[in-house]
Every structure is written in C-alpha cells, then in structure tokens.
Amino acid sequence: MKQFSHFSHRHLLNFTEVEEEDEIICSGCELNLSGSAAYSCTKSNCSFTIHTSCFELPQRIRHRSHPKHPLILLSSPPYSDGEFTCDACGESGVAFTYHCSTCSFDLHVGCASLPESEDCDDHEHSLTLFYSFPKEEQDSIFICDVCHCPVAKNCWIYYCKVCNYGTHLDCVTAQECPDEE
Structure with a gap:
C-alpha cells in the first residue's frame, strides 16, 4: 500500500475510506469524516485523519478578504492557548488555519473557500x-433573515442589497441558527 506524507503531520499516511457509521473528526477542518475518502496516520496509536480535500489544500493563498498579505496554511494555531478565532465566522478553531502573521488574521479552511455568491431557499435573489x-447596516444590530438571531458585527454575511436581506454564513444553506456565544 502506498503511503503519503503531509506537511501537517510527522507520520506517514494511508489513503482510506471512512465508513458512514464511523464517528471521526477531520484533524484539518474539524468537520465529520463519515462516508468520505481520507488520509489516516499509519501509527495505530495516532488518530490523525484528514479529508482528501484538506490533504490537497494549498499551503499559501491570496484571499479577497485580506488582499494586503498572503495567508499561510498552518497545521495548528500559532497562539499560546492553541486556539484561533476565525475572522469570517467568529467561531474558534484548534486545527488548520489560513493565517497572516503580520495581522493575526485567521480563517477556517472552509471559510477561506466560501463561494462569492449563494442561493438561499428563502430568497429570490x-x-x-x-x-x-x-x-447602511453598520450602525444597527443586524438580524439574520433566516434564523432571526443577531449577526456579530465582525462576521462576514451573505447579503442582498436590493432587498436588505442577509444571513449568517451557515444559515444561507441551513435553516438553523449557528451557535451563539
């Protein structure tokens, strides 16, 4: 069986299929791996497993949200507490982050790849x-038009200027409110 190396992990990895009933969290994006192709550590006492899409992430990107500096993919947050707060969604993370060391700017890998536009079931545009x-929304509390929960001021949103309709990043495709802190 062919083994692979990845910058984020010191051991070799095997390509594997994760079964639906397996409850494994990706060591890169922190999302569930059920029913996905993945790379798993060859060491029996190591639980490192990542999606194939996380394995293939570029190690350096330019992002429209942070045009002054490139973002570097780190396998773990560079902060002493071992966590980062995503500048897109406001949620914390402990695994892969696209990071700018000059600005202490961080993005979850999923937030870094969000589409520039989305269709929402509840909206015509x-x-x-x-x-x-x-x-026009910066001086008021912005309420998500899907879940009706407030959207934090520093978070990205999906928005229709024509109708003044906006949503949390998660709510554009899901019909529930993301965890509020």
Whole structure:
C-alpha cells in the first residue's frame, strides 16, 4: 500500500475510506469524516485523519478578504492557548488555519473557500458574500433573515442589497441558527 506524507503531520499516511457509521473528526477542518475518502496516520496509536480535500489544500493563498498579505496554511494555531478565532465566522478553531502573521488574521479552511455568491431557499435573489457589514447596516444590530438571531458585527454575511436581506454564513444553506456565544 502506498503511503503519503503531509506537511501537517510527522507520520506517514494511508489513503482510506471512512465508513458512514464511523464517528471521526477531520484533524484539518474539524468537520465529520463519515462516508468520505481520507488520509489516516499509519501509527495505530495516532488518530490523525484528514479529508482528501484538506490533504490537497494549498499551503499559501491570496484571499479577497485580506488582499494586503498572503495567508499561510498552518497545521495548528500559532497562539499560546492553541486556539484561533476565525475572522469570517467568529467561531474558534484548534486545527488548520489560513493565517497572516503580520495581522493575526485567521480563517477556517472552509471559510477561506466560501463561494462569492449563494442561493438561499428563502430568497429570490442570489446573495453576495460581504466581508464586513454593508454601510447602511453598520450602525444597527443586524438580524439574520433566516434564523432571526443577531449577526456579530465582525462576521462576514451573505447579503442582498436590493432587498436588505442577509444571513449568517451557515444559515444561507441551513435553516438553523449557528451557535451563539
């Protein structure tokens, strides 16, 4: 069986299929691996496993939300507490982050690859990804038009300027409110 190396892990990895009933969390994006192709550590006492898509992530990207500097893929947060807060969704992470060391800017790998526009079941127009609140919304509390929960001021949103309709990043495709802190 062919074995693979990855910058984020010191042991060799095997390509594997994760069964639906397996409850394994990706060591890269922190999402469930059920029913996915993945790479797993060859050491029996090591639980490192990542999606094939996380295995193939570029180690350096340019992102429209942070145009001044490139973002570097780190296998773990560079902070002393071992966590980062995503500048897109406001949620914490302990695994892969796209990071700018100059600005202490961090993105979950999933947030770094969000589409520039999305269709929402509850709205007739396509919604555009905004990296900050639209000017007309910056002085008020913005309420998600899907879950009706407030959207944190520093978080990205999907928004329709025509209708003043906006959603949390998660709510554009899901019909529930993301965890609020």
